[in-house]
Amino acid sequence: KMFACISFTRSAVAFRNCRTLVVSCVYEFASVSILCVCKVIIKYHKILMTFSHPRCGPMVLDALIKIKNEMDLTLTFRRSCREGICGSCAMNINGGNTLACLNKIDTNTSKVMKIYPLPRMYVVKDLVPDMSNFFAQYKSIEPYLKKKDESKQGKEQYLQSIEDRQKLDGLYECLLCACCSTSCPSYWWNGDKYLGPAVLTQAYRWMIDSRDDFIEERLSKLQDPFSLYRCHTIMNCTKTCPKGLNPGKAIAEIKKMMATYKEKRSSAI
């Protein structure tokens, strides 16, 4: 009986301060007792699992954790915050890239849910992709504030008007979960040289930051056929972003800036 009670992880989290474990198992936890009947097919895991258990959290991540706890301990996936802010649990659920912790399980129990790792990424194990290339590309755009005059660094804040700060809304919230980049066909075919929507959005975020002085240099780093110009406005990125951001628009703004910025005379610093 004690081992059976272990599985009621969620039920055990009771608001009442129970002194004995037996009582806490019996306690009903209404808000998470959603019927969870689903067949989960995980491609690289090659196991077809069916389970019908009356107590499971509402999100796909809850289901994955439940499977890992009770059925197959070797199921491997990344997860951390379970609230859609860290970006660890990005995966392909029913054909779309989202965060597993934000994706509700379909209550229609006759439907099969298909879970795959992020498309066209090298797989380390099960649902864990190799993100090295993605992070290397992010590093390459120099995602930090660069100022021409560094003498005032650390003395006081670099001030920014409200309008200038509003320009960063919709850009700074990016979790770098890679859902958008791995949904982009151009990134599938040219992922080694095309930066992808996530990285390009961050490049834009630094270009339009009023405190940054290196906008022309950031733009000229994209002057080649691949880094930016493999984007053909397919817009899968905006469609799939689990945080509701718009990478497609950010890329379009970069293209506009690329067409119109005046080249700086290279100064001898």
Next chain:
Amino acid sequence: MKILISSHRSLAALVHPGNSSDLGLLVRIMAALVRISSVCYRGVRPLLFRASSLIRPLAVQKKDRDCPYFISAKIHATPSNYAGSGSKAASLHWTGERILSIALLGLAPVAYYYPGPAVDYSLAAALTLHGHWGLGQIVTDYVHGDFKIKMANAGLFLLSTVTFAGLCYFNYHDVGICKAVGLLWSK
């Protein structure tokens, strides 16, 4: 209760990372004992604040057995050294493509209302250049490998040249593009 705690602690000491075969079973037993002891000892409330009370006692042991390989990535960035001196070649090409598209779009009504050799040759040039640049983008997207890229671009160039030459020949020796399109609607 105290017996339970001491037994789980001794069991923890016995778990070696090397026993991967029955590690699963040991994990479950460990997990169960940890849960029972922590809940019985402190009540249920601490569980609210502990995300993974399950893994913690084992985490330290498994940490050093991480993947022995280091996945390092090389991004094959196209060298912008040649563009480092300030060449805006890529963005100029992009701008050119858009201007040409708009020009071609504007050429259509002009061809309808003012057919003639001037529009015929402009149409020939605009169409082939638009097609050449468009197919060039397709080649860049889908063709990989130095030799294959060279071959594809050469083939494309040949195709565009032949197309333009053919259209010019058609304009000169035959009815011309505008008239030819008009003939499509004739009986």
